[in-house]
Every structure is written in structure tokens, then in C-alpha cells.
Amino acid sequence: MTDLVVVSLEAWDDVWRRNQHLVAGLLRADPTLRVLFVEPPADPTHDVRSGRAPSLARGVREVPDVAPGRLFTMRPVKWLPRRLDQKTDERLARAVMRAAESLGTRHPLLWINDPGAVGLAERSGWPTLYDITDDWLAADRAESERRRAAANESRLLALAREVVVCSPELQRRKGADRPVALIPNAVDADAYRRAAPRPADLPGGPIALYLGTVHPDRIDVDLCEETARALGDAGTLVLVGPNLLAGDQATRLGNAGARLLGPRPRDAVIGYLQHADVLVVPHVVTEFTDSLDPIKLYEYQAVGRPVVSTPVAGFRDADDPRITIASGEAFAAAVGAAVPAASSFPDGADGPVADWSDRVAAMAAVLHRLDVSRR
Template sequence: MTDLVVVSLEAWDQVWRRNQHLVARLLEDDPELRVLFVEPPADPLHDLATRRRPAGAHGPAPAGFGGRLLRFRSLKPLPRRLDPRADERLALAVRRAVERVNLHRPLLWINDPRAADLARSTGWPTLYDLTDDWLTADRPVRERERLRRGEEWLLANARAVVACSAELVRRKAPLRGTIDLIPNAVDVVSYRRARPRPADLPAAAAVYMGTLHRDRLDVDLCVATARAVVGRGSVVLVGPNALHADDTERLEAAGVSLLGARPRDEVIGYLQHADVLLVPHVVTPFTDSLDPIKLYEYAAVGRPVVSTAVAGFRDTTDPRVLVASASEFPGTVASMLPAKSRFPEGTDAPAPDWDDRAAAMRAVIDRMRRP
């Protein structure tokens, strides 16, 4: 396998997402493979404006696998409206990082459609991995236009395109033709190995696991659910908090426990010991494009689930999943607290494993390498 440059929508951190699971398995399977994992650029002005601690840039730094995995984050000192050449500068920074670590004509794996300039300027064989329909997300007009231009170029010019959901394939196929469907999955063995109960998990807990973001999370529904379960248990949100400060304050005032991000191995304990697992997502064209990783993680631990009618959960035949309207959701969760069953009950159902998804991605990459 050739070397890879992976341009990600998230940092390589303690919270593992799709591309980390896939990249890790590719590295395990090929001892000659090297990967430069390109994180979103540091944006100190945006961090200050949103009351977050500013992140810094860093050069290629080892992140595991005997130095074969390197992380890189460039710097975006000014907003694009003040620096029209920002994307050009970011692409140049990645090219210099590649030269610094002696990757030779790597394959480019793009999650972020805004990285189309990098593919266009280098000519590196490109894989576009569609994980979200960003054109339907709530974004400023200027940002949406940049996303549209980048995605149209990638759909027309990438050597291969894969998507995590059948809905994404359906939406994007008219602009591309062939798109390989590679859904998400779960590390089945890890999620079915018993873990200790986390010390900060309340005695009776309705748990949501995932990044807290308005693109997905229905904050009003979380507040209503927290109020409905008073005296029965607590609503617990586990994951990175990307909400505005006002939303965070509303949740905390309603009694929601916001525990923040947890390392990938620790999150399993929160899921196994939950009384009920929650999917309080908004239902929008954006969320309808998703293949939620939590669909597979929740299934693997066998706990009961209450979800709004979002993609994946509304279509499952898993009898442990209850789909509720926004008006029914809080009462349904309250009626299930405390739980009448405990892990590992319900963990005998089949679940797709990341090993199988990595094999499918490897087949696409191998196909790209052929003349």
C-alpha cells in the first residue's frame, strides 16, 4: 500500500471517529504504511470568539505505530474573508509537511471538501470519503458556497469516492456515478468486554454519547427530558462540547450532567452501565444523510435506546430501540428509569465490525493504485 495523507474534519485525539478506526487498522495490517494525519488548522481568532482555549499549530509529530502515524496541524491566522488566499496557504503547508517527512507521491484521503485545493494543486490520487452532507448543514452562505465548490470538484475529479450512508450515495451519485458504500461500524470485541462502572456516572442514568453540536443535538429536547426524569434519574451527555455557552448554561440549569470528552476505551463503560441510551437528535436533511456510529456502538452493548426519528435508528429492526416523537421522548425516557436489565443482557445480536469496513476501504485503495 502507498503512503497516505488523510485530511480530516477532526483531530486525532482521545475520541475516535470513523477515519481513526479505519486508519489504525490499515496501519496494523501493513507494516510498511506511513500516514500523515492532517487535522483542522488552528484558528486562534475563532477560538477566542467562541470562548475556547486557542489551539496551536504543530509540525508533523509522531502519534503512534512506531512513528508511522504522524499528526500535522497548520495555522490559519486570519478569517478567509480577510485572507482570500487562506486555502492556498493551508494547502502549501500540507505539501511542505509531506516533503519534510519524505512521503513520496502519497495517496490523498479527504474527509473535508474544503481541501479540494490541495488535491487540485498536487495532483495526488485522491479518495473522497463522504461522511456528512455539509451542503444541507446550517452554515453561512459564503461557507456553504466554498463547501459546494470543493465537493463538486472532488466528485468530478477524485479517483474514488466512498460514502458512509446509502442516502449520501443517493444524493451524490448524480454528480459522480459510482460511489462505494462503506458504512460505519463498532469494535465489537471491545464493546462486549465488561468494563467497570465510571465513578461519575449517576445511579440511574439516561446517557447520550457523542459530540454536542447544534447540527445534531436537540438542546430543547435534552432540557425537556432532564426535567421529565427528575426524581427518577439523570440525563448525562458524554462527549466533546461544541455548543455555544448559552446552550451549555441552559442544559446545566435543567440538571443535565455534561461530562465532556472521554478516551475511546473509557466511553464503553458509560454505555454498558447506562439505564437507557439516548439519541435526542434533530431531524433535518443534514441528519438524514448520516450513518451514526452510535447506532452500532449502542447495539453492541445491548442497552435499551430511545431515539428521535433520525436516519439509522428509525430504520432499525432492533427491538431494543424505541423511536419517539419530540413530544413523547421525555416521558418515554422517564418511564424507563431505572432500568430493569443490566449489561451484558442483549449483547448477542450481530453487529458490523470495523475490521470488515477497513478491508472494504483497503480494497478501494488497492483499486486506486492500479493503472
């Protein structure tokens, strides 16, 4: 049996992202594979300071609906800020190693998506794959946090035997001094092209819909507000996904007429996309967003709805007549023009789109090389 430890930037939950699609696909393809999926550490001190109930560690738990007896998750805990506990990363690494040992895992492969886990790679000596999905060195963060991220990534790029990136821009940035493999994102095309019922919480009337994490690193809040106001009675701007906006930002959008519905399970989002009149990407265009390969590009293409996007990576490069690129005042105008002209699903949902099965095969090949490298 092959053992794999995956240190992710996201929890294993109902909102599936790249890591979950790839891990689930690998488990389906290889009945000898066993995975320990490590979620981001709980941070009860930060929770209390932020006015939230403190989250705690979660021990090893099986995920039986995906791969009974072969997929497990765990969440370590970071009790104190690193400035107060210089052994934080050592404690987190030891917690993961103990969890792996509790499953009888002795010499797994290590797949790191969170560069903060470089200490685990160094301490364990496990053959390491570094999977880069965001350029955190380009994100809007405090200088101290950026320096730590840069140091962690430098160590990982030197230590990892394999490096994977999800976008051509990340390949250019991270592959200057070493080989990196490009494995973009994708979609379960068949699932997104099966008709789904209209979700009960979608407002009546025409819908301009955004699917994805609603975060200031990505979303242009001002543009969303302008678009919602411009639509007026002609339609509703709906945002589906985890809401990480500040309270005043969410209030502004609500006052403008937008609806923030929050996250939805992976299967449920299909209905929201299919029953939208136009799909939107009101993203900021920054060095950070230019590093991304948006999964929503593939999801949007699979359902064949018209798309209006700011000139962000992925969408601006797509050879797809259904995608309109616009910014500023032209964005709201393009959304307003697309809403009444839209047809209904499944019109347009027959174009080519990348499927996760191809990406799973590519990642399996990388993991095979990593496994062979230690023999």
C-alpha cells in the same frame, strides 16, 4: 512502502471517530503503510475573537502508540480569514506538501474528508479519494459558507478518482452523477462486550445516557431539557462527548438536572455505555442528520442496552427490538418508562453488529483501486 495523506475534519485525539478507526485498522493490516494525518488547521484569529487562547500550528509528530514510525500527524495554521487572505487555501496546501516531503513522501495517495482541502488535491496531483461523512450542503450555515462548501465539493467530485460515503442517503445524494462506494460505520464489538467498571463520575441512581458530540446541528436542546425535567428524581440524563453548545444552552440543561460530562477517551466510553440503564438519541430530524450514519448506533447495539431515539437515520431503519422510536412528549415518556424496566449489562449484548474490521477491508479495497489507477 505505501504512503497515504489523510486530511481529516477532526484532530487525532483520544475521542476516536470514523477516520481514526479506519486508519488504525489499515495500519494494523498493512505493515508497509505509512500515514500522515492532517488535522483541521489552527485558526488563532478566530480563537481570539471567540475569547479563547489562540491555537497554533503543530509540526509533524509521530503517534507511536498506534503504529511506531508509520503514523504521523500535523496541523497547519490559517492566520487570516479567507476574505482577507485569498491565498489561504494555497498556503494550507503548501504546508501539507512540505510536511509530506519532510517524511520522504513523494507520491502518496490522498484521502480527503475535509472538502476544504480540494486545493491540495489540485495542486499536488496526488491520486485522490473523497470520503463523505456529512452533507455540509444541508447543514445550518451562512449562505456564503454554504456556497463555498458547494463549490469545493463540486470540484472534488469531478477530480477524485474514488468517492466513499458512509450512509445510503449520502449514496443517493452524491451518487447521482458518478459511482460512489458505500462504507458505513461500525464498532469494535469485542471491546464493547468486555465488562468495564462503572465510571466514578456517573451520578448515582438510574442513568439515561447520550454518547456523542453535543452540537446544535444534532442535539435537540429543548427535548433534552424536557427529558431531564421529566426524569426528575427517577434518574439522570447524562451527555458524554465534546460540548459545543452555547453557554446559555448548557446552563438550561444543567438547571433541568442534566449532566454534561464532556469528552472521554475511546476506551473509557465503553464503561459509560455499559452502566447506563437506557441509551438515548435526542437528535433533531433535518436534511443534515438524515445524511448521517451514526457511529453510536453500532456502539449502542454492541452493549445491548435499551435505546430511545427520535426518528433519525440509522435508528429509525434498524430492525432491533431494543430500539424505541419516539418524538416530542412521547420521547421523554419513553425514556421514563425504559429506565425502571432496564436489566443490567451484559443482558442483550449478544446481537449481530457490524465490526470495524469489515469496514477496514472495504476501505483497503478502495485504496488499492486508487493505487492501481495511477500505474
